[in-house]
Amino acid sequence: MRAAVLTPTGTPFAWTDRGGEPLPATAEGRLGAPARARVTQCALSRVCGVCAEPLGRPIAFLATPGERDRNAVHAPPMHLACAEGLLAAPGADPSWVLLRTAAFEFVRPGRDEVETEPVFSLHALL
Numbered sequence: 791m792r793a794a795v796l797t798p799t800g801t802p803f804a805w806t807d808r809g810g811e812p813l814p815a816t817a818e819g820r821l822g823a824p825a826r827a828r829v830t831q832c833a834l835s836r837v838c839g840v841c842a843e844p845l846g847r848p849i850a851f852l853a854t855p856g857e858r859d860r861n862a863v864h865a866p867p868m869h870l871a872c873a874e875g876l877l878a879a880p881g882a883d884p885s886w887v888l889l890r891t892a893a894f895e896f897v898r899p900g901r902d903e904v905e906t907e908p909v910f911s912l913h914a915l916l
């Protein structure tokens with residue numbers, strides 16, 4: 791696991807577009823929504839949403855309490871150290887909680903579902 795928290799551009803991998811440009815921040819100066827294509831890449835290639843390096847275990851996620859309670863997390867999987875770094879970063883959502891798991895399922899929305907973005911369903915929390 792690498793200690794690097796952010797990508798060379800200074801923005802977490804999954805929060806940039808394909809060109810590596812940071813996505814727009816929220817009005818409060820927080821990270822905006824992660825880029826869907828990058829989130830999918832993290833899920834299918836099992837790479838970290840912050841540093842883009844291969845994931846080990848435990849796998850860490852940052853979720854709002856609501857996401858945690860629904861077990862439907864929008865932010866991508868991360869190394870534990872990367873998630874801890876992002877949690878402490880100025881752009882972090884203050885409501886985020888850190889979750890640890892050994893496995894997850896990537897759930898893409900069906901055509902008629904309320905949820906329109908892919909989400910991560912975590913298996914047993916560690």
Ligand SMILES: [Zn+2]
Pocket residue numbers: 838839840841842843868869872
């Ligand atoms: Zn990482």
